[in-house]
Amino acid sequence: MATATTTDFTPSPAPAIAVKSKEALMDAVEDIVYGSIAGVAGKYIEYPFDTVKVRLQSQPDTLPLLYHGPLDCFKQSIRSDGLYSLYRGISAPLVGAALETSSLFFWERVGRELLFTSNLYSRSQPLPLSALWLTGAISGAFTSLVLTPVELVKCKIQVPAGSTVAPRPLSVIREVYRHQGLRGFWHGQLGTLIRETGGCAAWFGSKETVTLLFRRWNSSSPSSPSSPGLQTNLNHNPQNLPTTSSPDLAPLPLWQQALAGASAGMSYNFLFFPADTIKSRMQTVAADSTAPQVKFWQEGKAIFRAYGLKGLYRGCGITVARSVPSSALIFVVFDALKGGLQFS
Template sequence: MSAEKPPLPFVYTFMAGAIAGVSEILVMYPLDVVKTRVQLQTGKGTGADQYNGMLDCFRKIVKNEGFSRLYRGITAPILMEAPKRATKFAANDKWGKFYRDLFGQAKMNQSLSVLTGASAGATEAFVVVPFELVKIRLQDKASAGKYNGMIDVVVKTVKSEGLLAMYNGLESTLWRHILWNAGYFGCIFQVRELIPKAETKKGQTINDIIAGTIGGTVGTIVNTPMDVVKSRIQNSPKVPGQVPKYNWAWPAVATVAKEEGFGALYKGFLPKVLRLGPGGGILLVVYTGVMDFFRQMRDGENA
């Protein structure tokens, strides 16, 4: 991550990103389930299928479906997290080097951090789309009896909608990841520049928590509208002869805003920001710690 530290081979970056991603999802996954449920809700009302906010959603899921439902669909994200987070950090490192060389910069700056993050997000999006589609369809209560698990979602989706349906929502996912990663990595760079340099390992961990949490929060503020429409696009099965209501990202944003109001574009924001704010801190702390561990191993071998 830091330009001042010697680079490590790609395999180390990949492994560190994977470990960081799985650590984050094991802690924060229930918030993702709640976020998806709220985002898929298109109306207002009462009853077990309608939620008046994050806490109401938590309460109704646990009461009506059982606590384990908060972890429904976690297999797909866990399988996704390793390549997803590994790709995020590895691509960020690779794109960072590419842009530094391209623009003749010895070190990262704010503009390059935003550009690098956006490029890493676009790269990451191609990896995660099929996993995201499976996760969204398993998390939706309306499909609880339709699928028996991750493999069943894949088989039924491919059979009824075709193989390319696994990449439904690619465009909106690209926008979501470009915006989040640009905000995340751009803020990490800026915060690290503004706060005092750490003199101890504990101080470095605190700085990483602060930088990662602020980065995750800003990224979430920027990309939530795209996350809302992505969830709806991926949860809309393709029917021959019919044009889906939610198909392309920006027209879907306009449709949601027109029919439900601008605030609907931020449905699920609270559980999302509570996950990705602190989650961004967890990611950065674990990633930095694992990379430092790998550096120590390498230095020990070379001693």
């Protein structure tokens, strides 16, 4: 006699997993596309200031200073070559800006997923500020590998060694590869790694910190409407930072989003500026130079001996100033494209 068998009709979790995987993939694609658009928009604002910054940073120690400050550098550059000279070599940085910003947002999301999958934090609760500073550092460390070759080409175009004629990106790439091989494109990588790891921790962390302060201010202000979900979230977990992607949080007004983004840019550029100064000095040396390549710490010591701490922060003021509108625009554009912005 045949025995009857029972069939388990418990639904398989496979469809749910597939849906989550598809959503994660779409979020990653959005981060890359929207980050690229935001990065290009920000680059057009900041590039002239970046050119001045690199020219101030790369002045040799053995000669009298060519520029006496940012305004003098602006005037001399425009007087000698016109306004176009401040946009010299922007084609490579535009590509770099798209790669950089998309990479930053992509790897920051990967960092969050790592914290969730490692069971350090629950997806049902917003990540605390310390975790968001950590995901920013993770994002910067990975992005530095993409940035170093792009910035090396950019610096050599902005400050052509031994010539007043700006080389084209392809000619710079050929020159570096001919004399230094593939490894030469990562000359100055340590400086980029230090700047991006610490700077991006501050970039994302400062933005989210200011965002949290605005959310708390909005929730406590009788004239500022806030969603019930926001008030419940903040009261339940006051040390945690709600993310702008949380579905139960109202988007910030435009001016608050811009201020949060501006604070991110200032923090990023000021805190680790000496690493950027050293990197720029290393990357503006001619590719065919017969002199042995100077190591990161050796270059830093040489600048400090010649000019002190002031030399390591040469060009910092204009860099921080340029980061205010560019970083604000990057976050505003990115959040607007992601649907997390309130135009009021």
